[in-house]
Amino acid sequence: MLQSAAQTYQMNQVTTATPAELTLMLYNGAIKFIKQAKASLEERNFAKTHESLLKVQNIIYELMSSLKKEYPIAYQFDRMYEYMLRRTVEANMRKDMEILIEVEGFFVEFRDTWREAMILAKNQG
Template identity: 35%
Template sequence: MYSTNAFKAYKNNSVNYASKEQLLLMILDGGVKFSKIARQAILDKDITKAHENIVKTENIFYELMATLDVSQGGDWAPNLMSIYEFIINRLVEANLKKDAAIMDEIIPLIEEVRETWHEAYKLSIKR
């Protein structure tokens, strides 16, 4: 019982005291996790689980789009917005068709977005 409560307290504190950048990385880690769970659920024919996790992944990318300041982001921001839109569109299609092949296509891109932000974070803390 104590270890469960201690773990919950640790998780809450890690979120409550995380920087904006660290929260972004946590969200992107969730996107990778949920997309992989969705893919497996499609293979397992668990339609509800697949749907729920694809929607979680979509919501993460909707939030990323909502918080991306294209006017301040320079040349890369519109490109990043296009990538986010592409990911969402493919997730919607994967959800409608329950197509693992689409998830196989999109998961590496989601992982690449996560890795790009992880690298940007590493560079920002070295300054």
């Protein structure tokens, strides 16, 4: 019953979130799944590592599909997401912790910058 309540709460969060909040949730989700992948890689549980990295890849695809191509910066984000996707696939194939750390760093930077931009936009609005 408690898990059902938590799932309902999460679903409500997603369905009522602004696009900016959804992007922040995606960044946080990617970080969470990379952390899970790193932990399972350390445990040598390669099936769980693979599962977690597939979730990260799906998040990257979602971030790529949500870009508004009419803005010039979208091209730069797209290139960066493509790079992160390639590195995530490579980390999955090689079971490479260093690559996971690299990609996690990018997600943390994106998340922190995005969060700051949301605060600035809210204070100006």
